[in-house]
Amino acid sequence: MDETGLFEPFDRMLADLFSSATVRQIEQGAPDAAIWNSLDASGFLDALVCAARGGANLSFAAVLPLFLALGRRAVPLPVGETMIARALLAQAGREYPHGPILLGVASLTLPGAEHAESILAADSGRLNLQRRDGDEAASAAIGLSIGLSDDMLSRKAQAGAMEADGAGSMAPAAALLYAALIVGAGEAVLAMSVDYALQRIQFGKPIARQQALQQNLAVASEHVVAARMACETAVRHGGWPSPLTAASAKLIAARAATVVTRIAHGLHGAIGISGEHDLNLFTRRIHAWRLAGGAENYWAGRIGREILADVRPTLDLVREEMFS
Amino acid sequence: MFSSFALSDIPEADEALRARARDLAAQAVANMPMDRRARSWMGFDAEFSRRLGHAGLIGLTLPEDYGGGGRGPFARFVIVEELLSAGAPVAAHWIAERQSAPLLLKFGTEAQRRKYIPGICRGELFFCIGMSEPNAGSDLASVRSRAEPIGKGWRLNGQKIWTTNATYSDYMIALVRTSGTPDDRHNGLSQLIVDLRLPGVVIRPIRDLAGDEHFAEVFFDNVELDSSALIGEEGKGWQQVVAELAFERSGPERIYSSLLLLDGWRQHVRKSGRTDEATARTLGSLVARFASLRAMSLACTAQLAAGESPVVEASMVKDLGTAFEQDIPRIVGDDLACHPEEAVDPDLCRTLAYIEMICPSFSLRGGTREILRGIIARGMGLR
Ligand SMILES: Cc1cc2nc3c(=O)[nH]c(=O)nc-3n(C[C@H](O)[C@H](O)[C@H](O)COP(=O)(O)OP(=O)(O)OC[C@H]3O[C@@H](n4cnc5c(N)ncnc54)[C@H](O)[C@@H]3O)c2cc1C
Numbered sequence: 001m002d003e004t005g006l007f008e009p010f011d012r013m014l015a016d017l018f019s020s021a022t023v024r025q026i027e028q029g030a031p032d033a034a035i036w037n038s039l040d041a042s043g044f045l046d047a048l049v050c051a052a053r054g055g056a057n058l059s060f061a062a063v064l065p066l067f068l069a070l071g072r073r074a075v076p077l078p079v080g081e082t083m084i085a086r087a088l089l090a091q092a093g094r095e096y097p098h099g100p101i102l103l104g105v106a107s108l109t110l111p112g113a114e115h116a117e118s119i120l121a122a123d124s125g126r127l128n129l130q131r132r133d134g135d136e137a138a139s140a141a142i143g144l145s146i147g148l149s150d151d152m153l154s155r156k157a158q159a160g161a162m163e164a165d166g167a168g169s170m171a172p173a174a175a176l177l178y179a180a181l182i183v184g185a186g187e188a189v190l191a192m193s194v195d196y197a198l199q200r201i202q203f204g205k206p207i208a209r210q211q212a213l214q215q216n217l218a219v220a221s222e223h224v225v226a227a228r229m230a231c232e233t234a235v236r237h238g239g240w241p242s243p244l245t246a247a248s249a250k251l252i253a254a255r256a257a258t259v260v261t262r263i264a265h266g267l268h269g270a271i272g273i274s275g276e277h278d279l280n281l282f283t284r285r286i287h288a289w290r291l292a293g294g295a296e297n298y299w300a301g302r303i304g305r306e307i308l309a310d311v312r313p314t315l316d317l318v319r320e321e322m323f324s
Numbered sequence: 325m326f327s328s329f330a331l332s333d334i335p336e337a338d339e340a341l342r343a344r345a346r347d348l349a350a351q352a353v354a355n356m357p358m359d360r361r362a363r364s365w366m367g368f369d370a371e372f373s374r375r376l377g378h379a380g381l382i383g384l385t386l387p388e389d390y391g392g393g394g395r396g397p398f399a400r401f402v403i404v405e406e407l408l409s410a411g412a413p414v415a416a417h418w419i420a421e422r423q424s425a426p427l428l429l430k431f432g433t434e435a436q437r438r439k440y441i442p443g444i445c446r447g448e449l450f451f452c453i454g455m456s457e458p459n460a461g462s463d464l465a466s467v468r469s470r471a472e473p474i475g476k477g478w479r480l481n482g483q484k485i486w487t488t489n490a491t492y493s494d495y496m497i498a499l500v501r502t503s504g505t506p507d508d509r510h511n512g513l514s515q516l517i518v519d520l521r522l523p524g525v526v527i528r529p530i531r532d533l534a535g536d537e538h539f540a541e542v543f544f545d546n547v548e549l550d551s552s553a554l555i556g557e558e559g560k561g562w563q564q565v566v567a568e569l570a571f572e573r574s575g576p577e578r579i580y581s582s583l584l585l586l587d588g589w590r591q592h593v594r595k596s597g598r599t600d601e602a603t604a605r606t607l608g609s610l611v612a613r614f615a616s617l618r619a620m621s622l623a624c625t626a627q628l629a630a631g632e633s634p635v636v637e638a639s640m641v642k643d644l645g646t647a648f649e650q651d652i653p654r655i656v657g658d659d660l661a662c663h664p665e666e667a668v669d670p671d672l673c674r675t676l677a678y679i680e681m682i683c684p685s686f687s688l689r690g691g692t693r694e695i696l697r698g699i700i701a702r703g704m705g706l707r
Contacts, residue, residue, distance in 0.1 A: 187325055213706075221325065232619060245615075251609060252613065296609065297605050300612065301605045303612055313409060318618060
């Protein structure tokens with residue numbers, strides 16, 4: 001899976017930088033600048049940047065494991081977003097800042113917005129990097145730390161102004177990123193669930209022995225694996241994900257999001273509802289990433305409109321548009 | 325979790341087989357109404373199987389030495405998805421190719437391989453699976469059919485049920501008790517090849533809820549088999565059956581059963597000139613689900629190609645795949661019912677009615693949903 005040998009060092013770095021205590025601290029307020037500086041210095045933020053601009057020029061296929069790792073570690077900063085933004089800017093021959101960059105796709109919520117220094121929008125195909133002042137950044141604390149609030153809904157108009165419809169590569173890349181983050185976090189949630197089920201004793205035996213619970217977890221894992229496969233489909237040719245494959249990845253991941261979070265919370269019982277428990281570090285993010293840049297129906301509509309008039313049988317359509 | 329399960333491309337040489345399979349499938353279904361095509365791997369057509377066999381499209385994973393194609397699982401993947409998505413009547417050779425021949429290759433004697441596999445690859449020898457009995461469904465180890473050793477062979481008594489294609493098949497590979505008692509569970513079971521023309525074999529077709537007769541009851545009354553009927557080792561039938569079920573479950577066939585209905589509905593939607601958002605979403609969601617399942621199925625095939633036995637992963641594909649296959653009639657029916665103003669081709673209506681009736685069987689045959697989820701849970705370390 002880790003053909004480039006990058007996953008290990010990247011994941012180790014994330015483990016060092018983002019303990020659950022640190023994730024909580026970051027959620028409480030501004031992150032320690034040293035964290036971002038370490039990320040920036042690691043070179044990983046330039047993973048997708050072309051070699052001519054000093055980047056690692058990695059393919060999306062090579063970067064997918066890194067995106068998954070970001071989800072698995074519940075990373076609260078827009079790391080993947082910044083990787084994509086830098087690549088887009090470099091490709092356009094533009095300079096980019098060192099700080100965290102958000103992707104300004106049309107969205108109800110933009111996770112990590114409270115920590116972003118700038119936002120990259122694509123106005124009618126033109127990239128537009130806007131710096132955000134402190135106040136605005138603070139007011140953009142969306143979704144994650146405060147839940148689905150009015151604040152979050154009010155973001156819709158603002159994000160809409162940064163409508164990225166015409167932006168060839170940005171929306172699909174963002175969709176793939178959010179899908180991968182859901183998968184990574186979903187994998188973490190599954191692993192936590194299995195551990196907990198084996199430990200928690202009720203009726204004199206581990207709850208893992210209960211068939212109902214085994215069956216639920218089997219279903220949850222099927223959905224997470226399906227979502228990972230959809231992500232792998234979108235990156236399988238190394239290039240930037242096509243609109244159709246990225247849409248499909250996000251749709252399948254968004255479906256998985258609700259299945260895995262509901263089942264995992266059910267299995268954890270009340271302890272999973274307590275704020276102290278780490279489960280919510282993942283499930284809150286999964287929900288935010290599901291909505292970010294459009295959930296199931298948004299992408300289903302996009303795919304459907306694209307292929308409504310297509311006369312090819314479904315197998316040919318899917319093979320030719322998504323697997324070739 | 326499941327990190328070795330990764331998407332893989334189809335090798336070009338295998339992809340190159342697609343056109344031939346497609347042509348033959350298209351010829352076979354040219355005059356068939358959609359609801360007949362929707363029967364696909366329940367549609368029996370010996371002539372078609374023979375044609376496929378002679379075109380070299382059966383037994384692609386089997387060694388050339390036994391008449392096979394000497395290729396890998398991806399070759400079979402390509403053929404299977406072409407045949408199933410066209411709704412070609414593949415039932416005659418289906419089981420023999422998918423599991424009987426690989427089973428014989430793995431556990432059979434050289435004489436057994438020579439006797440059966442070439443005929444299977446030619447599309448001329450048909451097999452059925454004799455596992456289930458009236459009191460042994462999911463709990464397969466409780467089979468009671470029994471073969472007693474007599475002289476140099478066996479005397480078989482008992483009954484099988486739900487045996488797909490028993491009526492048309494030449495042979496059954498039966499799981500029976502050859503030693504011990506039902507309390508010995510997994511020990512003392514063996515697999516025997518039963519020639520279905522032998523005296524003492526009685527086959528009674530069972531009509532299904534759609535009026536078809538694809539499965540049957542099979543009775544054995546003092547059927548005498550010679551020693552060459554035994555596959556593998558006496559008493560080790562359980563381990564062999566587990567391997568056979570892995571062949572059965574890991575193919576790509578668990579996601580295509582309702583694809584014709586999806587294609588028919590898409591055609592209807594196009595003809596009706598629909599451009600509304602609800603239709604687009606319905607379509608987009610189904611197509612994305614299909615694509616993700618195909619990716620999972622390819623990942624399974626890659627594991628097979630690497631010599632692994634993806635039992636857990638195949639169970640995931642089958643469980644999620646059959647849910648998709650069962651959702652299609654529900655969703656298509658709901659959609660068409662939203663549009664009473666549209667004229668719907670009777671062929672599409674019949675196909676919908678048929679799939680809606682038969683689709684519960686998709687998550688029964690080859691192991692029920694609950695049993696598969698149990699296998700996955702074991703793979704996750706929960707049991
Ligand atoms: C179309 C079709 C074709 C078939 N073809 C063949 C064939 O060719 N050869 C052959 O041998 N068989 C065949 N079968 C039989 C098939 O393998 C069985 O139907 C299947 O194994 C289930 O057995 P059963 O029907 O006896 O149901 P049961 O085992 O009685 O199960 C009934 C219900 O109880 C549930 N259940 C049972 N045990 C458990 C458990 N431990 N935990 C939770 N739930 C449980 C099941 O999931 C199911 O929902 C076919 C079936 C169909 C529908």
